[in-house]
Amino acid sequence: MxxxxxxxxxxxxxxxxxxxxxxxxxxxxxxxxxxxxxxxxxxxxxxxxxxxxxxxxxxxxxxxxxxxxxxxxxRARENFVATLRKEEDIYFAKAQNTRIHVDFIIPEKYLGGGKVGDKVIVHLVKWSDAKKNPLASVIEVIGEAGLHETEMRAIVRDRCFAIALPDDVEKEAEKVAQEYPARFKEEEKTRRDFRDTQVFTIDPDDAKDYDDALSFKKLSGDLFEVGIHIADVSFFVTEGSLIDKEAIKRGTSIYLVDRTIPMLPEILSNDLASLVPNKDRLVFSAVFTMNKTGDVKERWFGRGIIRSAKRFTYATAQEVLDTKKGEFSEALLMLDTIALKLREKRAKEGAFTFGQEEIKFELDAEGKPIRVYKKERLETNKLIEDFMVLANAEVAMFASGKDRAIEQTFIYRVHDVPDQDRVHELVRMLGALGYKVPKTRADISHSTLNTLLGSVGEEHRQLVETAAIQSMAKAVYSTKNIGHFGLSLKHYTHFTSPIRRYPDLAVHRLLAAYLAGKKVAEEDVHIYEAISRFSSQLEVSAQDAERASIKLKQVEYMSRFVGDIREGVITGMTERGFFVRENETLAEGLVHLRDLKDDYYVLDDTSFRIVGSKKKKTYTLGDKIRIKIKAVDMEKRLIDYTLV
Missing domain, CATH: 2.40.50.140 (Nucleic acid-binding proteins)
Incomplete structure (x- = not known):
């Protein structure tokens, strides 16, 4: 060429x-x-x-x-997670990230205590000649490659997150804890008291930080008071403190298959700020007077005190809904009725409802996966989501409605309209799956897209929802409100999880300032926009770490069953073959075309099919097939399947 x-x-x-x-x-x-x-x-x-x-x-x-x-x-970065190796007398490091396409040469004097076979962090020293490999030095030894603890830590460090909190941050948190009893007594004098109201939490069974609680009170007629109470992290974390600066750097808690790496010191996230049962706790509350059809008649935002009477898991709360008896049954049943109406209203207004399948692992003492199972999505999961969405939307509307200056300094959770080329690709896929779709290249409206997605049958739901999410823009934080396309809301923010998300903490501070009649200085607007941008980037990295930990354990689990026959569904097509998602573990692997011996197969990407040249046998996106686990590459986190 x-x-x-x-x-x-x-x-x-x-x-x-x-x-x-x-x-x-x-x-x-x-x-x-x-x-x-x-x-x-x-x-x-x-x-x-x-x-x-x-x-x-x-x-x-x-x-x-x-x-x-x-x-x-x-340079995007100068530090890389890699595995130390040696050939003849030369030490080199192979990056964990497969997009780092060259190996690093490590002079012996720069090994930093690392041994062959260790996962390490290397620092780029010099790379000025593309014909030579870059020179690097070992600055941190993570551990022996292949061990569970090493691999989990490597996933986090490769995304540039620190694992342990600095000592001075932990010490500052201890001081906050020591001062808390005296400060709490002062807070009691000024906060709204919800301790005589029915309050409870609903969380996953393995949760350690409880940052939201619900309260319920029946009023006159068909009205009810519903409170969404959020841990008042801003009370404990002073702006500009060491804890605050570290929280900004982290941006979010990180959830791996076996652990949580918290944004805040655990004495705060799992204790003082956490809405544990039977203890007085400080909250920032959004309280609504509502009827049973979900109409908000009155709203109140402010700081309060609660005492949660019960810690439900999603399963135990669901049992109350199913049996219609048990603690707080009247409250839970009415809250579920209201939540369903809220959900129906959002759907009518065009909100997308995706229920992606998720998996969990049971690990042995060494961290090896011995069982993989799907998380059950219960009505109580949806109930909590519905009230959190309500609180987030109402807080954003309140802030925007105060005045123009406040609207321009607030932190929103925004979701842009999708690119039409991507939408048309999604529509083309729906057509290939047999659904009736528009035949023109005209722009696909929000309502048309919603109708198309609503027509998808259960057998294709997971496949199509995954493709739909990939076709849409990523939701981000911004001081410029453009609305939330996915939720079909003009105003939306994140208010409900300040223990694990820094933007929520910033929103609490802004809301407190607005309620107190204070104005945010115009020169501070750029600070909140910077927080928004940086937090959005950190969120992507944290989610990538979570997915990487899941992928690692999926591959490790499947390595025990090489040769086994499983059921799966075709989820993607390439010129090399087609991807199949195994039904039990949701582990995706590739069936190579070279392994299909009965014909010469080629990709027809216009119809999402692989077609045999002579016999015209086809494999189409969404097909259910039987597969054999052919091979597993633990280092590259890849699975190869063959057809049965």
Whole structure:
């Protein structure tokens, strides 16, 4: 392939490196497609770096714009999780992230106590010549590769999260705890007291931090007082304190298959701030006077004190709903009635309802998975979600309704409208699955998309919902309110989880300021926008860590059953083969076309099918098939299946 390089055109952008070593750069210019970078022209680039690219004037044989990296402008990172190895007398480190396409050379004097076979963190020392490997030094030894503890820690460290809190942060938290009893007595004088109201929590059975509680009181006629009480973390975490600065850096708690890495010191998250039963606790509350059809007649926001009388799990609360008897049965049954009406109203207004399947693991003493099972999504899960959505939406509407200055300084949870090209790809997939879809390329409206998704049968629901989520924009935090497309709401925020999300803590502070009649200085607006952007980035990294820990345990579990026959469904197509999700574990693996010996198969991506050239046998997206577990690669976290 001959490329023309004249006239010269340069663009800057972030490079995305593929596992095969090539890359793409988004120029930010609508007139230029993503620029394809062949491996030989990546230069000294790592995945995520901001680079300067020379754009070639010609196209490659696939019609793609191509170019070469001429300068690395900003490194995305300089520390990498890797495994130490040795060949002959040379030590090198292979990155855990498969998008890091080169190995690091480690001079012996830079081993930092690491041994061959260890997972380590290496720091980039120098990489100025693309023909040579980058030079790095070991700055942290995580542990022996393959061990459960090492692999869990490596997942977190590879996303640049710290695991342990700094000592000075823990000490400051201890001081807060010591001062708490005296401060609580002062708070009792000014807060609204809910200790004589029915209050309880509903959480997962393994939860340790309880950041929300519900209260219920029957009023006159058909009216009820429903309180959504949230742990008042802002009381404990002073703005600008060491705890606060560390919480900003972390942004969120991280949930792995076997542990939670908290955003806050555990003396706060699991004790003083947590809404544990039978103890007085400080809360920030959203209290609504409602009827049984979910209409809000009055609302009150402010600080209060509660004493939770009961800690329900989702299962024990569901038992009360099912049997219609037990503690707080009247309250739970009415709250469920109201929640259902709230859900119906949101659905009528166009909100999407996705119920993605999730799995949990039972681990042995060494962290090996001995059982995989699906989480059961109960009515009580939906009940809590409905009231949390209500509180988040009402708080956002209240803040926006105060005045224009407040509206522009508030932190919203926003969800942009999806890109129409992605929506059309989703619609095309629905057509391939046999559903009736629009035949024109006209824009797909919110209501049309909702109707299409609502027509999907149970056999395709998980597949289509996953594709729908992938086709939509990612919800993010922002001071610029554009509404929430997925929930079909004009105003939305995150108010209900300040123990585990920093934006919620910031929202509590802003709401407290508004209620006190204080104004946020205009020069502080950029601070809240920075918090929004940074927290959105950290959220993505934390979710990636959670998915990586699940993938690791799925692959490890399936490695015990190589040769076994299972049931699965086809979830994706590539030129190399098709992906299959196994029904029990939801573990996805690849059936390679080279293993289909009865014909020569090719991808027909217009209809989401793999078609045999001679016999015309087809494998289509959504097909239910039987598979054999052929091979498992623990290092790359890959599973190969073959057809039975």
């Amino acid at each position: 001959t490329e023309e390089k004249h006239p010269k055109k340069y663009v800057e952008g972030r490079v995305m490196v593929t596992a095969k070593g090539g890359g793409f750069v988004d120029s930010g210019d609508e007139k230029i497609d993503d620029i394809k970078i062949e491996p030989a022209f990546l230069g000294t680039t790592f995945h995520g770096d901001t680079v300067r690219v020379l754009v070639y004037t010609g196209k490659d044989k696939y019609g793609r714009t191509t170019g070469e990296v001429v300068e690395v402008l900003v």
